[in-house]
Amino acid sequence: MKKHTISLTDPESRWMMDKKENISLNFNYQVAVDSKNGMVVGQYLTQNATDSKELFEMLHEIKIQIGINPKVLVADNGYMDDNVIKYAYDNNIRLIIPDRNESSKNKSKNREKPYHKVNFTYDWKTDSFICPMGKYLNYKNNRKLNGELMRVYTTNKCKTCPVKNQCTKSRVREIFEPANDLRWKMKADYKSPEGKIYYKKRANLNEAHFGLLRNARNFQKLNRNGMKNAEKELTLAHNIQKIHEKLNATLI
């Protein structure tokens, strides 16, 4: 029923889930913050409820605002999109984005299931997965899964495994990974020592940005209607505070 209703206060808003997992009439707020000064280098509101197609728009926005592409772009798994991955690497932008499996590792309900994929460790040296019983699942072949070409890993050791019934209902366990080479490049970038540092920094920047908006400036909701007006409100709310901080730091 909700899908067919609009807000009379702001007809441009759309039904979507907010951070507290409540579904209400909202905009989806997209923001990029630079890691050195915490300044907003790109932001906009969108009516799209999901983030999967937003990195293109954000890269475009950053280029308009600062005139160059970022050297490194860090985002969460919700932004993963093969077209944008290609665009980024073609333009020398290093992407630090966890794949779905890495992202799932953060959810304790997955880690608690002993034979969930998150508990299989990828071994870069042998291009294989090591299962919770210490067996190597080697690359077998490529196969299409839901229209996407995947690399398939397996082992015939499953046939005699004492925990097979808990691990798989099939003859042997199979692990699927996207075959796209750029996904593997991104996986390696994310797992690299610098990748880990960048990704950790992202959480702090995010927290600082939203903390500043919500708490320091008591910015709980938008007061202006319409996406363009609301965007202006957001820009003023953040960067003026940051510039003020920088000026004070210089003056002391």
Ligand code: SF4
């Ligand atoms: S069934 Fe296969 S993959 Fe699963 S734990 Fe046993 S040996 Fe490992």
